Amino acid sequence: MTPTHFSFTSAFILGLMGLAFHRTHLLSTLLCLEGMMLSLFIALSLWSLQLNVIPFSTTPMILLAFSACEASTGLALLVATARTHGTDHLQSLNLLQC
Amino acid sequence: RLLAWMGLEISTMAIIPLMTQQHHPRAEEAATKYFLTQATAAAMILFASLTNAWLTGEWNISQISHPLSVTLTILALALKIGLAPMHFWLPEVLQGLNLTTGLILSTWQKLAPFALIYQIAPNTNQTLLITLGIMSALIGGWGGLNQTQLRKILAYSSIAHLGWMIIILHFLPNLTLLNLTLYILMTSTMFLSFKLSMATKVNSLATTWSKTPPLAALTMLSLLSLGGLPPLTGFMPKWLILQELTKQNLPITATIMAMTALLSLFFYLR
Numbered sequence: 632m633t634p635t636h637f638s639f640t641s642a643f644i645l646g647l648m649g650l651a652f653h654r655t656h657l658l659s660t661l662l663c664l665e666g667m668m669l670s671l672f673i674a675l676s677l678w679s680l681q682l683n684v685i686p687f688s689t690t691p692m693i694l695l696a697f698s699a700c701e702a703s704t705g706l707a708l709l710v711a712t713a714r715t716h717g718t719d720h721l722q723s724l725n726l727l728q729c
Numbered sequence: 730r731l732l733a734w735m736g737l738e739i740s741t742m743a744i745i746p747l748m749t750q751q752h753h754p755r756a757e758e759a760a761t762k763y764f765l766t767q768a769t770a771a772a773m774i775l776f777a778s779l780t781n782a783w784l785t786g787e788w789n790i791s792q793i794s795h796p797l798s799v800t801l802t803i804l805a806l807a808l809k810i811g812l813a814p815m816h817f818w819l820p821e822v823l824q825g826l827n828l829t830t831g832l833i834l835s836t837w838q839k840l841a842p843f844a845l846i847y848q849i850a851p852n853t854n855q856t857l858l859i860t861l862g863i864m865s866a867l868i869g870g871w872g873g874l875n876q877t878q879l880r881k882i883l884a885y886s887s888i889a890h891l892g893w894m895i896i897i898l899h900f901l902p903n904l905t906l907l908n909l910t911l912y913i914l915m916t917s918t919m920f921l922s923f924k925l926s927m928a929t930k931v932n933s934l935a936t937t938w939s940k941t942p943p944l945a946a947l948t949m950l951s952l953l954s955l956g957g958l959p960p961l962t963g964f965m966p967k968w969l970i971l972q973e974l975t976k977q978n979l980p981i982t983a984t985i986m987a988m989t990a991l992l993s994l995f996f997y998l999r
Contacts, residue, residue, distance in 0.1 A: 643776050667772045674779050697738055701768055704742050
């Protein structure tokens with residue numbers, strides 16, 4: 632694995648771990664999601680630069696647009712949760728336990 | 730492949746407003762959990778295909794050849810549709826929604842990931858698929874035993890059904906599609922009959938006898954069909970899958986699957 636590949640792989644895995652093991656705030660989960668998307672964007676740009684494939688040069692922009700949409704959806708859900716539950720602490724998300 | 734990822738994300742985003750239409754805190758909590766899991770899975774799919782592109786130079790999702798990428802893609806797709814061991818979001822999310830939205834979630838949302846799964850079927854790791862399938866069937870059977878809420882029962886039954894579908898994927902992908910179609914039909918029947926009788930707990934199902942006896946009979950029949958008893962349609966995919974498994978010299982797997990079907994049947998019949 633080249634150092635570039637290793638760096639963005641580790642960035643993605645770090646974001647994934649942060650997403651999986653978030654403890655108190657829901658916002659940190661959204662931040663980790665954005666971090667993962669960003670590492671994917673960097674990887675995609677570097678890949679299309681390195682291999683000189685022309686048809687895929689627009690994909691980083693499309694990825695960026697979609698990750699922005701995802702982030703806005705997540706934020707809207709966060710606002711809705713804050714409106715009904717009061718905080719965004721994870722302990723309050725236990726209404727659906729059996 | 731980029732279009733696949735975009736399609737998955739668009740479907741996720743489209744379902745979220747549907748889920749939050751009911752301004753109940755449970756619904757919004759369910760929507761939040763659902764969104765998080767689906768977005769994570771979509772990002773993992775993209776990451777797997779990107780890793781594959783770096784390592785082998787192949788961007789088409791049906792020709793992923795690196796074993797690590799294939800494993801990661803399968804895991805991400807399993808998270809999307811709710812296979813064990815990544816099934817933890819499914820009962821809670823289904824519980825928080827009303828019945829129509831839950832119907833759309835269980836049936837329509839499974840179509841897109843299954844299209845992807847069907848495409849990458851020839852390259853997959855057989856041991857991983859069998860492990861996932863057996864675990865799903867087991868957890869789907871055991872988890873549903875103590876439930877009284879109807880939507881959670883349906884969630885666990887869908888986990889078990891998905892386990893059946895995944896097991897046969899490596900050998901005969903067309904059987905997976907058949908199982909998926911029949912599962913969609915049966916689950917839609919169940920959801921619609923529950924919606925008509927407005928029942929959300931097992932106790933309130935008992936009142937349907939006095940209201941509309943034909944509907945109660947239909948519900949019982951479709952429950953039995955979900956369980957997979959011989960004279961009903963639900964038995965056909967299970968029989969074909971078991972036949973295919975024994976043809977490939979995997980009798981132990983076939984026995985385990987048959988026994989987990991018994992588990993689900995037990996909690997259907999309550």
